[in-house]
Amino acid sequence: MKVAIVGGGWAGISAAVTLADVGHELTVFEMAPQLGGRARSVAGAPDYDNGQHILIGAYGDSLALIRRLGVDPEQVLTRLPLALPYPGEPGLQLHPGPPLIAFARGVLAHRGWPLGARLGLLAAAGGWLARGFRCGEQLSVAELCAGLPAVVKRDLVEPLCVAALNTPAPQASARVFLRVLRDALFSGAGSADLLLPRRPLSALLAGPATAWLGERLRLGARVRQIEPGWRVDGEPFDAVVLACTSVEAARLTASIAPVWSATAQGLGFEPIITVYLHSPGSALPSPMLALREGADAPAQFVFDHGALGGAAGRFAFVVSGAAPWVARGGCGEAVLAQATRELHWATPPVIDKVLTEKRATFACTPGLARPPACVAPGLWAAGDYIDGPYPATLEGAVRAGRTAAQGVAAGGGRGANGAASGSPTNTPCAGQATLRQ
Ligand SMILES: Cc1cc2nc3c(=O)[nH]c(=O)nc-3n(C[C@H](O)[C@H](O)[C@H](O)COP(=O)(O)OP(=O)(O)OC[C@H]3O[C@@H](n4cnc5c(N)ncnc54)[C@H](O)[C@@H]3O)c2cc1C
Incomplete structure (x- = not known):
């Protein structure tokens, strides 16, 4: 089949590789001058990423994709056992070993928490485990963890929630949070490991993908219209994978699949x-430190690029769930003041760059309706926002790309769309693939 992929972020690259591997002919349309989407190096300053990214050991599909494009993850990522040290405090540290035992040992050994807090966390985790890490759709993370000791909420739940879901605990989905905990903390050995990029993000995937795609890639090509049949800006294809943002996917499908489009359009952002x-x-005492967020302390994490194979003396401070700071302004200065107060510096730090991604991720709220992967027969969508178990992450995007490509490959071309009637369709796709598992 001749397949068009609209969007060249991690989801689009994943879809392209999956389709090419089963022999389909593909064209990737990417409106930006480079691949990578939200996980890219900054155009004109390739040494900087548009945002500090972390992968974890459980990101099996992302690691396989990086490897498939000829990059050895061990060379481009630093693997560290999960640790959440704060300035001057070792914090929670998980040592290698079977996940349940590693977690219990790590919690019991936490010197900063009173024994009651450690036992309280273990009891709560035991309860989550016993219930299969499932809970009601409408529950928030704050409600799920209401009974936990305050230090555990402050030092573990709140930073993990905002880092993984990019949504503050009172507004974040407990269901998705529990799924992240299950896959990260309680799955195979090493799944909780932190994988910190040693190279600019584009060297991990976008650069190798650009070389691999060659003439199948059209950069600077914003798709304006998709017509049933399928035609992408007038050019005929057998099937289409929409791997663009949810906003663009909603625009492109507004007349083809209004219900799907409205669901995509309804997502909020953080x-x-x-x-x-x-x-x-x-230099920091470790490549990554957790920080305590507060009214005048925006950042939750800081990364020492000098310790991660990058520029010595460069530090990336991450402010997730940053809506209040976008509204208030002055985030760079507040981070500088927080850094000066909380960390030891050989020379006074100065602001190098402040990068704001207003639509970094969808807001991962309880009971959120996310659009399914199949829009219509022959028209599939891929992206971190597609219905699935994960919040907006690289792994979610890569898995969605693979699922959409498999759906295209299994469903054949054009099909119902071959009628080219132009009539809107909201029929659920036969054999709708789901990422919920
Ligand atoms: C600052 C920041 C930090 C993050 N940190 C982490 C992290 O630590 N760990 C983690 O797992 N995830 C993190 N994420 C989330 C992660 O980056 C995203 O989940 C992932 O990159 C989404 O990939 P995607 O392919 O679904 O979408 P995108 O990356 O948004 O790709 C969509 C692509 O489609 C293109 N496009 C849009 N419209 C059109 C059109 N009409 N025609 C052609 N092309 C079009 C866009 O230019 C873009 O390249 C972070 C995100 C940000 C912004």
Whole structure:
């Protein structure tokens, strides 16, 4: 089949590789001058990423995709056992070993928490485990964890929630949070490991994908219209994978599948601000530190790029769930003040860059309706926002790309769309693939 892929983020690249591997002919349309989408290096400053990204050991599909494009994940990512050290405090540290035992040992050994808090967390985790890490759709993370000791909420639940779901605990979906905990903390050995990029993001995937796609890639090509049949800006294809953002997918499908389009259009967004500080000669005690967020302390994490194979003296501060700071302004200065107060510096830090992604991820709220992967026979969507178990993550995007490509490959071309009647369709796709498993 001749398949069009609209969008060249991690979902689009994943769809392209999956389709090419089973022999389909493909064209990737990407409106930006480079591949990578939200996980890319900054155009004109390729040494900087548009936002600090973390992968974890459980990201099996993302690691397989990186490997498939000829990059050895061990070379481009630093693997560290999960640890959440705060300045001057070792924090929670998980040692290698069977996940349940590693978690219990790590919690019991936490020197900063009173024994009651440690036992309280273990009891709650035991309860989640016993219930298969499932809970009601409408429950928020704050409600799920209401009974936990305050230090556990402050030092573990709230930073993990905002890091993984990019949504503050009172507004975040407990169902998705539990699924992340299950896959990260309680799955195979190493699944909780942090994988921190040692190279700019584009070197992990977008660069190798650009070389691999060659003439099948059209950069700077914003798709304006899709017509049933399928025609992409007038050019005929047997099937289409929409791997663009939810906003663009909603626009392109508005007359083809109005219900699907409205669901995609209904998603809200959460921003992330990344503040790069520069301080020659400085280093953190570990490549990543957790920070305590507060009214005048925006950042939840800081990364030492010098310790991660990047520029020495460069530090990336991450402000997730950053809507209040986008509204208030002055985030860079507030991070600089927070950094100066909380960390030791060899030379006074200065602001290097402040990067704001206003639509960094969808807001992962309880009971959220996310659109399914199949829009109509022969028209599939891929992206981190597609209905599935994960919040907006690289792994969610890669899995969605693979699912959409498999749906295209299994469903054949054109099909119902071959009628080219132009009549709107909202018929659920036969054999609708789901990412919910
Ligand atoms: C600052 C920041 C930090 C993050 N940190 C993490 C992290 O630590 N770990 C993690 O797992 N995830 C993280 N994420 C989330 C992760 O980046 C996303 O989940 C993932 O990149 C989404 O990929 P995607 O392919 O679904 O969408 P996108 O990356 O948005 O790709 C969509 C692509 O479609 C293109 N496009 C849109 N419209 C059209 C059109 N009409 N025609 C052609 N092309 C079009 C866009 O230019 C874009 O390249 C972070 C995101 C941000 C912004």
